[in-house]
Amino acid sequence: MDAMAGRKPAVVWALNISVVALVALWLFPTLGLFISSFRTGDQITASGWWSSLFPAEQTLQIRAADPDDNRIDLGNGRFMVEGNIFDGQGFEGEMKSWGTSSRALDANAPGDAADLGDGETFTLNADGTYIWEGDDDQISGRAQRVFIGVTSPPDFTIQNYNFVLFDENNSEGMAKAFFNTLTVVIPATIIPILIAAFAAYALAWMEFPGRALLIAAVVGLLVVPLQLALIPLLTLHNAVGIGKGYLGVWLAHTGFGLPLAIYLLRNYMVGLPRDIIENAKVDGATDFQIFTKIILPLSFPALASFAIFQFLWTWNDLLVALVFLIDASGQTTVMTKQIVELLGTRGGDWEILATSAFVSIAVPLGVFFAMQKYLVRGLLAGSVK
């Protein structure tokens, strides 16, 4: 598998195929949701999302125009009806075959003239124009029924997004939840960075008794499950008058995010060259100046990677919002909570579910692809040294 001499083509093929399979396994779940969000509810329930990518084959059943109103006298007792079979059908696609009997749906090709017996004929062209000809008896009463096998191109719509995001009559819309989530996330991302940066600098570059102990404590707190914090903190928030609301959730996210922030930033700052800091000290810079003028700018990659972590974590969070933010009024619901509600109330309406879920997934995915470099760097700083 390594770049060794004599790599067999078969091995290379097997390698490529297994990676393709792996990637497909990881991509298809999201892709399914993404595609479903662009289909109407009827389309979703009619066929799997995977079949929507290919032209769909279906059989249309259409009648020709009413012979009693539309027939043209050809003389000699012959009559005919002429027209376009697709008139008023709003149809897009391509005709593959057609037939006049339910027992032979695809008996004829486009352009064929079908013999209906006793001199009655029906000719149908690919563009839908037809000529139906026969005697007085045949061209009267009920119009001729035609079965048409058509393939329609993949059909997608953005109406789900319009409904979920912009429809003001939709009480389950995501627009408000989207802004609520944003309101939670931005302060909850920025504030811990600032607090953690100062603490990380102190733990990395300042000498004081108890430093090692504090670092160990931060490492320990990294894994404390936030489940433990729910009741004591909610009681505390109620006691000091914060109650349930944005302030509470901002504080909670700040507290829960700090161990990782301090840990990541300290690990990064410790690795900065000692010379720079000592030279600055010799030149008479204070710790505060060193921190703001040298350490902060140099630590940008670490700050960015923590910011992404915290952003993803707060954006995707459900538990903290449930406990510290969302009250009985439901005015402050966030997207994750909204989706869980929808799973309960609209469990079968996949067009709503898929679209709502994708609205909430889209922003983190955008951030992920834009800032992947920093995310990877942060992960590596946290676990491999």
Next chain:
Amino acid sequence: MHPALQGLLTIFIGVGGCVGYFYGANLFLDKVLFKAEGPNAGRNINRANMIRPWLFLMPALLALGIYLAYPVVATLRLSFLERLPGNEYAFVGFDNYTKMFAEPKFMEALRNNILWLVIVPAAATGFGLLAAQLTDRLSWGNIAKSIIFMPMAISFVGAAVIFKLIYEARPEDVAQIGILNHLYLLFGGAEPQQWLQIPFWNNFFLMAVLIWIQTGFAMVILSAALRGIPEETVEAAIIDGANPFQIFFKIKIPQIMSTIVVVWTTITIATLKVFDIVFAMTNGQWETQVMANYMYDKLFRANDWGMGSASAMIIMLMVTPILVWNVYNARKEMQ
């Protein structure tokens, strides 16, 4: 006030407050409390430098203390109490714990959690290692990695919706829209299955969600570790006639063992706290309860703070070995 405006104001106050605090406290320390001038200049500078670290650390310590350290103690205390009407508490010893262990739902949650703990880290690390090794020398390896890493950005709730669509079952006579049932029927299954309602096995369908999310994390870290392996060791093995499997299992794996352990424990911690997936997909029905959701049920549905706290302590207890191990390693590293 509009929440968005309130949010902006909070950013302003929060950031301004932090900057103001750090700047102001420093200024106060240097210019008022211990002036670096006059006869005591030297002593003052030393004193200021003794205090300054604590100035820098104070907000963080406060937040960590209140939001993480205090709750551990408070939850421990709550787990020995029973809440009485009128905001009073009675000490009940280990009653909450014994009651909890007598509950079948708790034992189910415990069993499932152990199942999750065994399978998810193993599967995610295994798949991650596989993906890391396979994509390593591939020309389009980075794209492949990006895609496998992508679920990391997706919320548990979003992933729950994604997988519910996969597991969706429709009546036998209409088209299946869940790909799992579609494939199941394609390969000879008799009738569509409600995958999430088949006791015991449904746990595995829930685990698949977390494995799907965590594999990318394992892959990214393990792939960096694989690249860190000295080329000479691999080359020497090739010269000695080792086959690719021997190289992988006997040369590479031992060298990245410590990283594998880190990845494994990190995923273990994430697995222990798993809540959203179960909450959104089954809510613990059909024997899929896990500890975190059991605890949420007790705290916020049954309003039983005693048993809720007791179950939270069980989660804490399960994390503790990893906590100790991490702290031990961190201290070893610093020396």
